[in-house]
Amino acid sequence: MKKSVYIIFLLFIIYNTSLAGSKLYQPPEPIPGDQNNVPKPESNEINAFAEYFEKQIIRQIDESLDFSRQFRKISGDPKQAKNIDAFGRVPNSSWFTNRIGFTNFDVQDTQKGPDSGTGPDTSDVWIITRAKAQGVTPGFSIKDKNGTSYVIKFDPPGYSELASGAEVVSTKLFYAAGYNTPENYVVFFDPSKLKMGSKVKFTDEKGRKRFMNETDLATILQRVEVGENGKIRALASKYISGKILGPFRYRGIRKDDFNDFIPHQHRRELRGLRLLTAWLNHFDTKDGNSLDSYVTENGKSFVKHFLIDFGATLGSASHSPNTLWRGHEHDVDPGVLLGNAVTLGLYVRPWEKQDGVQYPSIGFIESELFNPIKYKPQVPNPAFEYMTANDAFWAARIIMAFTKEHLQAAIDEAHYTDPEAAAFLLKILIERQKKIGEYCFSLVNPCDDFAIQKNGAMENVLTYKNYAIESQLESKENTSYKYRLLVLPEDKCLQDWQETTNPEIPLNDCLTKIKNNINKQIAVQIQVKSEKTGWSKDLFVYIKYDQNPEILGLKRME
Numbered sequence: 001m002k003k004s005v006y007i008i009f010l011l012f013i014i015y016n017t018s019l020a021g022s023k024l025y026q027p028p029e030p031i032p033g034d035q036n037n038v039p040k041p042e043s044n045e046i047n048a049f050a051e052y053f054e055k056q057i058i059r060q061i062d063e064s065l066d067f068s069r070q071f072r073k074i075s076g077d078p079k080q081a082k083n084i085d086a087f088g089r090v091p092n093s094s095w096f097t098n099r100i101g102f103t104n105f106d107v108q109d110t111q112k113g114p115d116s117g118t119g120p121d122t123s124d125v126w127i128i129t130r131a132k133a134q135g136v137t138p139g140f141s142i143k144d145k146n147g148t149s150y151v152i153k154f155d156p157p158g159y160s161e162l163a164s165g166a167e168v169v170s171t172k173l174f175y176a177a178g179y180n181t182p183e184n185y186v187v188f189f190d191p192s193k194l195k196m197g198s199k200v201k202f203t204d205e206k207g208r209k210r211f212m213n214e215t216d217l218a219t220i221l222q223r224v225e226v227g228e229n230g231k232i233r234a235l236a237s238k239y240i241s242g243k244i245l246g247p248f249r250y251r252g253i254r255k256d257d258f259n260d261f262i263p264h265q266h267r268r269e270l271r272g273l274r275l276l277t278a279w280l281n282h283f284d285t286k287d288g289n290s291l292d293s294y295v296t297e298n299g300k301s302f303v304k305h306f307l308i309d310f311g312a313t314l315g316s317a318s319h320s321p322n323t324l325w326r327g328h329e330h331d332v333d334p335g336v337l338l339g340n341a342v343t344l345g346l347y348v349r350p351w352e353k354q355d356g357v358q359y360p361s362i363g364f365i366e367s368e369l370f371n372p373i374k375y376k377p378q379v380p381n382p383a384f385e386y387m388t389a390n391d392a393f394w395a396a397r398i399i400m401a402f403t404k405e406h407l408q409a410a411i412d413e414a415h416y417t418d419p420e421a422a423a424f425l426l427k428i429l430i431e432r433q434k435k436i437g438e439y440c441f442s443l444v445n446p447c448d449d450f451a452i453q454k455n456g457a458m459e460n461v462l463t464y465k466n467y468a469i470e471s472q473l474e475s476k477e478n479t480s481y482k483y484r485l486l487v488l489p490e491d492k493c494l495q496d497w498q499e500t501t502n503p504e505i506p507l508n509d510c511l512t513k514i515k516n517n518i519n520k521q522i523a524v525q526i527q528v529k530s531e532k533t534g535w536s537k538d539l540f541v542y543i544k545y546d547q548n549p550e551i552l553g554l555k556r557m558e
Contacts, residue, residue, distance in 0.1 A: 023488065023489045024488050024489045024519075024521055025488065025521055025523070025542035025552055025553060025555075027086040027552050027553045028084070028085065028086055028553075030085070030091075031083050031084075031085065031091050031093075031262075032261075033093070034093050034094050034095075034259035034260070034261075034302070035093070035094050035259065035297070035298075035300055035302045036258075036259055036300060036302060037300050037301055037302065038257060038258045038259055038301065038302055038303070040243060040245075040294045040301070041245055041254060041256040041257045041292075041294065041303060042245075042256055043243075043244065043245045043246050044245065044246040044247075045246050045247075046246065046247050046249075046287050046288055048286075048288055051286060051287055051288065051379075077558075078386075078388045078558070079266070079386070079388075080388060080390060081266055081267060081268035081271060081388070081390070081391060082262050082263070082266040082267070083262050083266070083267050083268060083269075084268050085553075086552060086553025086554070087448075087450075087553060087554055088268075088390055088393075088394060088554070088556065089102070089394075090178075090267075090268045090269050090394070094180075094259065094302055094303060094304045094305055095179075095180070095267065095269055095270075095305045096178045096179060096180075096269040097178050097180075098178055099175075099176055099177065099178050100176045100177060100178075100398060100401045100402060100406070101177075101397050101398040101400075101401035102397075102398075105176060105401075107403075107405045107406055107409045108409070109176065110172055110173075110176045110402075110406045110409045110410055111172070111409040111410070111412070111413060113171055113172040113175040113176065113181070113183075113410075113413075114171070114175045114180075114181050114182065114183050115183050115185070116183060117183075118185070119150075119183075119185030119187050119236050119238075120142065120144040120148065120150050120185070120187060120189075120236050121144040121145050121146055121148075122144075122187060122188070122189045122190070122193070123145070124144070124145035124193070125145065125193050125194070125195045126142040126143070126144055126152075126189065126193055126194050126195065127142060127143045127195050127196075127197045128140050128141070128142055128194060128195065128196055128197050128200055128212070128217070129141045129142060129143055129149065129197050129200060130200055130201045130202070130212075131200060131201075131202050131203075131212050131216070131217075131220065132202070132203045133202070133203065133204050133205045133216060133219065133220055137153065137154050137155070137156050137163065137318070137319055138154065138220045138223060138224070139151065139152055139153045139154060140152055140220070141239075142194075143197075148238065148239075149238070149239040150236040150237060150238050150239065151236070151237040151239070152187075152234050152235070152236055152237075153167070153234060153235040153237065153311065154223075154224045154225075154232070154234050154235075155225065155233065155234075155235075156318075156319050156320055157223060157225065158225075158360070159316075159320065159321060159360050159361070159363070160225050160233060160360075160361065161233065161360075161361035161414070161415075161416055161417065162315070162316045162321065162360065162361055162362070162363050163235065163311040163312075163316045163318050163319075164186050164233060164234060164235035164311075164414070165186070165314075165316075165361060165362070165414035165415075165416055166310060166311060166312075166313045166314040166315065166316035166363070166414075167184050167235050167237075167309075167310045167311045167313070168184050168185070168186055168235070168410075168413050168414045169313075169314060169410045169411055169413070169414050169425070170280050170282065170310035170313040170314060171183075171184040171310055172409070172410035172413055173276075173280060173402070173407075173410050174276065174280075174307055174310070176402070176406065176410075177276055177398050177399070178269065178398065179269070179273075179306075179307050180304060180305060180306045180307065181306060181307055181308070181310075182237050182238055182239075182240055182306065182308055183237070183238040184235060184236070184237050184238075184310070185235070185236045185237075185238075186233065186234075186235060186236075186413070186414060186415045187233070187234055187235075187236045188227070188229075188231045188232070188233055188234075189231060189232055189234065190230065190231055190232075191221055191226070191230075191231075191232055194217065194221075196212065196213075196214060196217065199211050200212040202216060204216065235311070240291060240293050240306060240308075241293065241295055242293035242294050242295035242296070242304065243293065243294040244291065244292075244293050245291075245292040245293060245294055245303065246291070246292060247287045247288050247289075247290045247291060247292065248264065248287065248290045248291075248292050248305050249264060249287050250264050250265065250270060250285075250287060250290075250381050250382050250383040250384075251263065251264055251265045251382040251383065252264060252265075254292070254303065257292075257303045259302055259303060260303065264383055265382050265383045265385075265386045266386065267383070268391050268394055270383040271383050271384065271386050271387040271388070271391040271395075272387065272391045272392065272394050272395030272398075273285075273383070273384070273395070274375075274381070274383070274384035274387050274391075274395070275372055275387075275392060275395040275396065275399060275436055275440070276395060276398070276399065277375075277377065277384075278327070278370075278372050278375035278432075278436070279372070279399055279429070279432050279433060279436055280310075280313050280314060280429075281313055281314050281315070281322065281326070281327060281365050282310065282312070282313040282377075283312065283322075283326045283327055283376075283377050283378045284309070284312040284318075284377070284378050285377045285378075285379075285381050285384070286378070286379055286381075289307070289308055289309045290305065290306065290307055290308060291305075291306040291308050292304070292305055292306070293306065314362065314363065314365050314425065315357070315359075315362045315363025315364045315365035315425075316363045317363070320363075321356075321357045321360070321363035321364045322363050322364040322365065323364070324351050324352065324354050324356070324364065325349075325351055325352075326378070327370070327375050327376060328349070328351045328369075328374075328376060329376055330376050330377070330378065330379060330380060331378050331379060333376070350369055351369055354366060354368075354369065358424060359418060359420070359421035359424055361416055361417070361418060361421045362416075362421050362424060362425050365425070365428050366428065367427075367428045367431035367432045367435070370431075370432050370435055371435070372432075372435055372436045372439050372440070373392075373439060388558060389440075389443035389444050389556075389558040390444065390556055390558060392439075392440040392443055392444075393440055393441070393443065393444050393446070393556065395440070396436055396437055396439075396440035396441060396467075397448065397467055399433055399436050399437065400433065400436070400437045400467065400470075400471040400473075402433065404426070404430065407426055407429050407430065408426060411425055411426055434473065437468070437471050437473050438473055438532075441467060441468040441471070441473060442530075442532070442533045442536075443558070444536065444537055444539070444556045444557070444558060445526060445527065445528055445536040445537055445538065445539035445556055445557070446466055446467045446468040446528065446536070447464045447465065447466050447467070447503070447526060447528060447539055448464065448465060448467055449464055449465045450462060450463070450464045450541050450551055450554065451463050451464070451551070452507065452543070452549050452550075452551060455504060458506060458508070459508060460506070460507040460508045460511055460549055461504050461505065461506055461507065462504065462505040462506075462507055462524060462541065462543075463503065463504050464503050464526075465503070466479060466503055466528060468528075468530060474530045474531065474532065475531070476501075478530070478531040479501070479528065479529065479530055479531070480499060480500065480501050480528075480529045481499070481500050481501070481502075481503060481526060481527070481528055481529070482497050482498060482499040482500070482526075482527050482529070482535075483497070483498055483500075483505050483524055483525060483526045483527070484496055484497045484498065484524075484525050485505075485507075485510045485522055485523070485524055485525075486522065486523040486524075486525060487510075487513070487514060487520055487521070487522060487523075488520065488521040488522070488523055488542075489519075489520075489521075494510045494513060494522070495509075495510055505524060505526075507522070507524075507543070507549065510522055511543075511545045511549055514545055515545055515546075516546065518544075518546060520544075520545075521542055521543060521544050521552070522542070522543045522544075522545070523540050523541070523542055523543075524540065524541040524542075524543065525538055525539075525540055526538070526539045526540075526541065527539075537556075537557040537558065538557045539554060539555070539556050539557065540554060540555045540557075541554045542554065542555075
């Protein structure tokens with residue numbers, strides 16, 4: 001019985017790996033736009049406890065019993081994202097806009113981020129419209145003299161710049177990566193400019209909801225650090241435009257939004273977000289840290305999806321510096337609990353041996369033990385768990401597109417007073433970035449940006465970029481390529497394996513053989529050999545030639 005199961009399993013793998021060049025390539029249908037006019041969906045709220053229990057317990061049991069998914073994963077044929085084009089790209093949508101890595105998104109763009117201005121006007125009074133006092137860090141909402149609304153958040157006591165700095169830096173980087181974020185500003189304001197609005201809704205330290213008074217305001221400000229110049233540093237988060245609908249979920253769809261037709265766990269930008277959150281130490285990726293808003297743009301009303309609340313990123317846990325174990329364990333981690341039981345709690349994990357906070361304004365973030373694929377958020381994220389090697393390559397292309405200058409521009413906007421602290425954060429981000437690139441570019445063939453060009457007197461040359469080299473993770477001198485050309489649908493070899501150090505492939509001789517034959521295609525099979533990882537897995541580029549050669553798409557094997 002075991003032997004027959006093994007034979008069936010082996011045949012399944014052989015069958016799947018043989019499909020790449022055995023038939024004509026069919027490009028996927030274009031992804032329909034999701035910014036069409038739709039009626040306003042209902043607002044919703046998420047029960048934080050129910051979400052926690054569902055993701056931490058119920059979902060983990062369901063996933064462990066999903067044998068079809070487990071089989072596909074083992075066989076190297078995981079379910080790919082459903083919102084990608086023929087080249088593995090994610091089209092612009094209400095979720096994502098291609099920026100760094102795919103467009104000319106420069107340092108100034110990163111510095112500006114989503115900002116439409118310079119933050120709240122601090123020259124005149126701020127009218128308080130609502131407030132809260134419970135928790136470590138109190139806060140309130142205000143309107144400035146221009147009538148623009150902001151949420152004002154404060155740093156935790158004793159850790160000036162910690163949460164506000166993390167929120168601004170992460171906002172700039174998530175936005176540059178392509179996601180929708182609020183406008184977040186570091187501000188310095190005179191507390192005497194605060195004025196109480198009419199009947200301000202207030203949640204006090206005991207959780208009671210009532211109207212706020214001047215004594216409540218004085219109590220809140222007593223818990224906030226005031227600078228030597230009498231001003232308070234805070235984070236001002238501009239209200240997101242549109243009609244707020246509540247959080248989105250990382251699994252399933254919003255059934256009352258007719259534009260929402262792709263299950264969220266199968267969106268590449270949400271799967272690949274796993275690596276961006278690992279890079280920026282964003283451990284709190286629960287549904288509640290997202291937001292849907294019904295907006296009107298370019299004459300159309302639709303739902304736009306935002307990532308929000310980045311105070312618990314980088315070295316900050318929002319209310320304090322990050323703890324040493326964050327990123328290494330879930331809040332409830334069965335593997336860790338089992339290990340503790342077996343070793344009677346005597347095993348000392350590597351993260352327990354780390355030093356603590358070096359700079360209070362940065363908190364705790366490190367790069368030595370950081371492992372991008374083993375990074376664990378506070379609660380398991382269903383979209384993250386579906387990430388494939390192709391999703392990882394896409395995300396790594398974006399992450400590796402951030403230059404030192406891009407990162408410095410984002411850090412500058414946090415206005416850290418200690419230049420050594422800012423330099424430390426830059427160093428850690430670059431080191432974590434490198435680990436992500438090295439890991440992800442080793443999973444698949446790291447070549448992309450294929451084009452057919454003229455090279456001197458030679459026409460129809462297939463060119464491409466090796467992103468391991470573009471990211472300076474590999475050297476050009478120690479990299480080689482091999483390729484062969486197949487005619488489809490027969491899967492007949494037109495040109496056997498050729499090895500070269502030049503990422504260019506002449507196509508003329510092979511294209512001539514299929515010219516004017518609409519039933520033929522060429523599949524270019526490419527592998528890359530690097531000094532560190534040896535030969536990569538296959539990448540197939542599919543080309544048709546009628547009047548002119550055209551790249552139809554590609555398939556990156558996992």
